[in-house]
Amino acid sequence: MRYLLMGIFGWVCSVHVMATEYSATVLVEGLNAPWAMASLPSGGWLVTERSGQLLYIKDNTIQGRVAGTPEVYFAGQGGLLDVSLHPAFENNGLIYLSYSQGNADSNALAVFKARLNLSGLTLEDGQTIFSVSPGKDTPVHYGGRIAFMADGSLLLSSGDGFDYRESAQRKDAQLGKILRMDDSGRALPDNPWFAEAKYLWTLGHRNPQALLFDAVSNSVFSHEHGPAGGDEINIIKAGVNYGWPVVTNGKDYSGASISPFTTYPGMQSPWLDWTPSIAPSDMILYRGQQFTEFQGQLLVTTLKSRELRLVEMSDGQFTAQKRFLSHLNERLRGIEQDAAGNIFLLTDSGKLLQLTID
Numbered sequence: 478m479r480y481l482l483m484g485i486f487g488w489v490c491s492v493h494v495m496a497t498e499y500s501a502t503v504l505v506e507g508l509n510a511p512w513a514m515a516s517l518p519s520g521g522w523l524v525t526e527r528s529g530q531l532l533y534i535k536d537n538t539i540q541g542r543v544a545g546t547p548e549v550y551f552a553g554q555g556g557l558l559d560v561s562l563h564p565a566f567e568n569n570g571l572i573y574l575s576y577s578q579g580n581a582d583s584n585a586l587a588v589f590k591a592r593l594n595l596s597g598l599t600l601e602d603g604q605t606i607f608s609v610s611p612g613k614d615t616p617v618h619y620g621g622r623i624a625f626m627a628d629g630s631l632l633l634s635s636g637d638g639f640d641y642r643e644s645a646q647r648k649d650a651q652l653g654k655i656l657r658m659d660d661s662g663r664a665l666p667d668n669p670w671f672a673e674a675k676y677l678w679t680l681g682h683r684n685p686q687a688l689l690f691d692a693v694s695n696s697v698f699s700h701e702h703g704p705a706g707g708d709e710i711n712i713i714k715a716g717v718n719y720g721w722p723v724v725t726n727g728k729d730y731s732g733a734s735i736s737p738f739t740t741y742p743g744m745q746s747p748w749l750d751w752t753p754s755i756a757p758s759d760m761i762l763y764r765g766q767q768f769t770e771f772q773g774q775l776l777v778t779t780l781k782s783r784e785l786r787l788v789e790m791s792d793g794q795f796t797a798q799k800r801f802l803s804h805l806n807e808r809l810r811g812i813e814q815d816a817a818g819n820i821f822l823l824t825d826s827g828k829l830l831q832l833t834i835d
């Protein structure tokens with residue numbers, strides 16, 4: 478018995494020593510509700526603050542506020558949301574912002590396009606190239622993530638507006654969808670329902686908070702918030718119905734059942750379901766060299782769970798999850814990798830962090 482215990486003790490110790498531990502270095506503090514960031518090829522970051530500011534950060538310092546951003550409807554979950562560089566940014570300097578526009582009676586997720594003048598800290602030729610239709614009178618569930626695909630098309634995740642969840646199944650509404658357009662905001666003729674619903678790429682989403690295109694696997698991943706339970710990751714393919722609110726593993730916040738169905742013919746079940754909810758906020762598919770454990774895997778920031786989730790897969794199938802950074806006790810809002818393979822995080826408490834190996 479004594480030898481058996483010693484054996485177990487030794488095994489536990491060796492596992493502890495072998496596992497890689499991660500922590501984070503604070504680069505910048507004092508950000509005001511940061512939502513998203515984009516790594517600039519010249520070094521530094523563009524960071525959005527939900528109240529409407531676009532900040533330029535370099536050398537661990539806020540260099541200034543970029544002028545020329547759109548006027549945002551700042552309420553609830555709305556305001557200035559994502560920032561994304563055009564795939565040919567180094568040639569054309571174009572950036573894209575998602576934001577909520579309008580007022581309490583009628584507001585909508587919109588996309589703003591502009592040319593970044595970094596030396597002048599201003600946006601030039603800015604224009605709103607798209608806004609979700611119809612408008613709504615709730616300040617929540619915008620979705621709002623932008624991702625460019627290899628063909629140069631722009632994907633936009635649009636939330637269901639909370640009170641309008643039935644719209645997620647209707648082709649005559651852009652709520653609860655992933656939308657696809659060109660880099661000027663025009664619908665693309667090869668979209669799956671172009672004749673009847675030009676912009677729609679997929680149906681049946683609730684509040685998709687992450688959206689990414691991975692060039693290596695030529696795949697698109699998203700995640701979205703369920704209600705109480707039913708957070709999910711999906712692999713996004715054109716023309717697919719992802720089920721909300723007909724199919725969900727979540728319940729209403731009251732505890733009432735939303736749907737009797739967890740599967741339904743013609744609707745795609747989640748690639749990964751989180752019940753109970755972890756409130757995922759952002760996600761990358763890591764393609765750098767610096768963190769070997771993360772290569773080719775998904776990293777998900779979480780709000781409710783206050784941790785970084787590694788979601789491992791093999792041949793496109795989910796295999797395992799691991800949890801990191803719980804000791805920070807931070808609501809993690811955003812994650813990005815830079816060209817060198819470094820990983821950066823945003824927190825709701827207003828910090829820009831860099832991931833480190835302990």
Ligand SMILES: [Ca+2]
Pocket residue numbers: 681709719720721724725745746747
């Ligand atoms: Ca679903």
